[in-house]
Structures are given as structure tokens and as C-alpha cells.
Amino acid sequence: MIRSPIRYRTRVILGVVGVLVVALAYTWLSYRQHQINPTDQTIPTWQQLAAGVGKVLEVDEFSGDRWLVTDVKATFYRLFVGMASGVFLSVVLGLLMGCYSAMEALFHPTLSFLAKIPPTAMMAVFFVLVGINFEMYVCMIAFGVMPSLAQTVYLSARNDVPDELIHKSYTLGASQAEVIWNVIYKQTLPKVLDAARLQMGPAMVFLIAAEWMVGAEGFGYRIKIQQRLLDMRVVYVYLIVLGGAGFLLDTALIRLRRRLCPWYAE
């Protein structure tokens, strides 16, 4: 029946079945490709993938570092700082817009305009503003996720907080700042966390694209170079790590929201 619940065990089993189907489909694809060309490198077999795992974990003879360690550090540090700046900016802007009509009038048109522009397409602007190093990745992510995040905060601040609640707070003697911080911000928090979680995907796309173009380390860089050298063993291992990291981040943010806002109904 539509929307009827299932048991936890069934849920776990179905999840595992989903993963197995994907793994089987890949095995078949790789088998078929190796029938066409036994020395194929483009759809590696599981054995080749295992060699790829070895390659990304061993100490590289040229740089003296482990690829995966270098790249995880670089990419996730950029992602973290970028997302944190983006969320901070969005919350400030969104609350201002949700609370004051003048702010809304000032920022809303610009944000709607910027929301449709991929930041990777204006890389030259970032080059001029913040250079070609760490700051560029951070800005690219922050400005990439900000327009839609700020709008989410703004809508939530305007619609999710009933007027009575605000009047009640005033009656109890709260200042404007206290109303914003203790009432409006708290009420929008679960929406912000959910929106940030959903923006993780676009943020990753912007970051990988930027690393693809200018990176000398990081996931985008490694995937681009190794793809060019046709070492798909490494590329697929990196893709699996990316998928896994996405899954973990997602789960972590859902947990965080439940912890911080237990009152929020999903």
C-alpha cells in the first residue's frame, strides 16, 4: 500500500540488495569489456580495482606522499571552509532579508540573478579578486551555494515564524536582536541544516570543477590527470570514496539536525 511502513530488517535488506545490483551490473560491464579487449584499462575488473586501491594508498615515489591522503586533506579542507563561509554568509543575509523589508528589497533581486550563474563559469573574476590558491576554492563554493541557501533562510525566517511568537517575545521584553537570535534564528535552524545538506552536492560539483581546471592536488585534479592517463583503476576508487564521503556527510548532517532541533518534525 502507498506509504505503509516496512520493518527495519526489510529496509536494511533492501538497501543491501540495491548495492549488490549495482555491483553486479558493474561486474557484467567489466566482463563484457574484457571479452572485447582482454587488456582493456577503461572498465577495470575487481582485481584491477584492488590494484588501484593499493596505488592510491602507497607512498608515491615522485612526491613522497600517499595520493589519497593528500587529496582527501586538500579537497575536504576546501569543502569545509567553503561550506562554512557559505552557510555563515547565507544565514546573515537570509535573516536580514527575512526580518527587514529594506534588506529584502536590496538583496533579493541580485541573489535571484546570481543564483542561476555557475561560479565555475566566471573563474576569471575569482582569479582577479582572490588569486589562484586556497581562497579561490573557498570563494567559489561559498558564492556558489550562497544564493539559494540565503533564499531558503529568508523564506524560512519570513514564513516559519508565526507573528504571534514575535509579538509575544516583544511583550516579554525581548530586544530586536534577542528576537532575531533567540526566536527567528532558532526556528530557521533545521531548514538551514537541511538546505546546507542539499547544497553539499552542488558545492562538491563546483569544487571538483575548480580543481579540474586549476588544482595541483585534490579529487578533481587527481581524477582529471588519471583519466587522461587512462588509469581508470584510480579514477573509480576515487569516485567510490567520493560517493562514500557524500553518504557519510549526509547522514552526519541529518543526525546533527536531530540533535540540535529535536522538536522539528520531519
Place this chain on the structure above:
Amino acid sequence: MKRILLALFAAVTLTGCDSAASNQPSFTLAWSEYPSWSVFGVADQKKLIDGAKGKLGPIEEKWQVDIVLRQADYDPCLSMFASNVIDAVCMTNMDALNPALGRRSVAILPTSTSVGADACVTVGIDSVAQLRGTPVYGLEKSVSEYCFVRNLELLGEKESDHKFTNMDPAAAATALQTNSAETKAIVVWNPFVMQTLKAKKDAKVLFDSSTIPEEIIDMVVIGRDALDKPGGDRFAHAVIDAFYQLNAMMAAPATGDDTLKAIGAKFSDLSLEEMREVVKQTRFYSTPDAAIRLFEGDKLKETMTNVVAFCVDHGIVDKAPTIDYGMGKSDLTFSGEYIRAVQAKQ
């Protein structure tokens, strides 16, 4: 629903008929935008060949084979070739090593060589000694890095004193033009070299590939499996024939400018004059004799030995592919045989 199914059925039968229009075996050649490779796109425009599946131009009629042209970016071209999706591809001698390890390959035609088309462009740096310690941006593990390292060698510099740092060539050119405080030196290829020099007046070429002519070679490579299929050798012949017929059009005074314009049309926003400069720096092997001289000469053997050593030293290949010059059974073969066959039939 019924109508949709009918339409689908009609579409399927029609496409079926279309490919049956020519009974000749069809082979796919993938090319990316580069002067000596755009030749194939222009050959299609000028109706020497018909790049569509199932349709034959005069050259395809002559060799009784159907050439299917596929244009894509350079990197996807390499992946498509390696995964057996296409039969032949345009790539450089250095980039041919990795695909050859997975799919035995035959280089059938050199199209051009870089004589200045890859260059180290700098702002405010006038000597290679000043370059020490400055990050030089360019595409890692590509001909750019090769050109950089070879020039350092020739200048007696130590590679370890220099910092070659990865950046996409288009991004590197933009970075140098917009933020030369941080990006002082780049190694890129054309059209980025010429565009950068044009856009930034204080940029200069510190060194370029004119010191290493015939070491960076653009060429057409076919999978051995495709050559072994019926009609595979005719496909090789037709591709070579088309290349030289278009070169003849470029050389003829009546059609020369027009053809060059067509070649440059999608390459960049450079003018006809500037395109003349570009094809000087990307020197075409415009005659069969020039091509055979390269493929059967001793210099190529020396070059490839160096290139393979470079690729092994820089982690570009896991192991060295075997290479031979003739009709051997190695991973990668350079063969002038197909060019000779076309020459004989003229």
C-alpha cells in the same frame, strides 16, 4: 501510445535503411580541434569525405570504405579510443603510449609537429635562472611538461630547481592575463600561446618547442584490431588520402586562404595572418615524402626512446610499452606502409 510506437518503429526501420545505403564497412575516426586535425573536419565540409555514417564522399568511394567522423575534446577522444568505442584517433606521440598498453595501436600518419606551438610564456621574468623557484603553471604529465623539461635540459638547468605546477592550459592562460602578480609563468600550447601574447603586451616567450622540432608529433593512430577487420587497411588509406588532398588544397594559391580560414574557424579568434603563423609553429607533414622521412628515419627512434624514458620517470606510464617501426607486433607500431600504399595509387 500506438502512434508513438509506430513512430518509433518507423524511426528504427529508417535508420536501419540509412546504414544499409552503403554496404561498405564503416570505421570511426575521432578528432579534436587542432590545426592539423581539423583538416578532417574541413575535408568533410569540402565534401571530400562524408563524415556521416552510411554516406560516402568521393574519397570514400575511391577506397570503398565508410569513414565516420566524430569530433570531441582531446581527453575524451583518448578515452573513447582506449575503450574500443572508436577505431582511430588523433593524438600526440607521447599520449599514444598509455592507450597502447591497453589496446595495440598503429600510428599510420604524422599530421604535424610542434615547432614553437608549445611555449613557456612569462611576465617579468627574462631568463631561465630567474624562473627558478617560481611556480610554472601548465598541464601536468602532458606535452607541456615534456616541452618544459626538455628545454631545461637543453639550457643545462636542473629540473629539481623548478616547480612545474598543474593547471589546465585555458585556465593558466586566463590566470596569467588577469593576475600576473601570482601567475608569472605558464607553459601552454596554441591557441593559448598566441592569444596570451596578443592580450598581454608585457608577456614574452621564454622558450618554446622550436628547440625540439619533431619531438612532439601530432598523428593519427588506429587500433590494430580495427586494421585487422575487413576494410581496415582501406580505412587507413582513405584517411591518409583525405589528409593529403586537403593539404594540396592548402598549398594551391586559388584555394589556400579559404582552406586555412576553414581550418582556423573553430580553433580560435585568430586572424588569417595569425593562422599563417600558427601553421608555421604547427608544421604540417604536408607530403607523403615528409611523413615517410619521419616515420622511417632514425631520429624518431631516438625521440621515442627519450619520450618513453620521460614518461616512465614522471609516472605517466606504469611500464614502458614496446614500440617498433614497421609491421611488427609491438604495443605501438609506427608504420609508413599505409602512406606508401596511398602514394602508389596516385
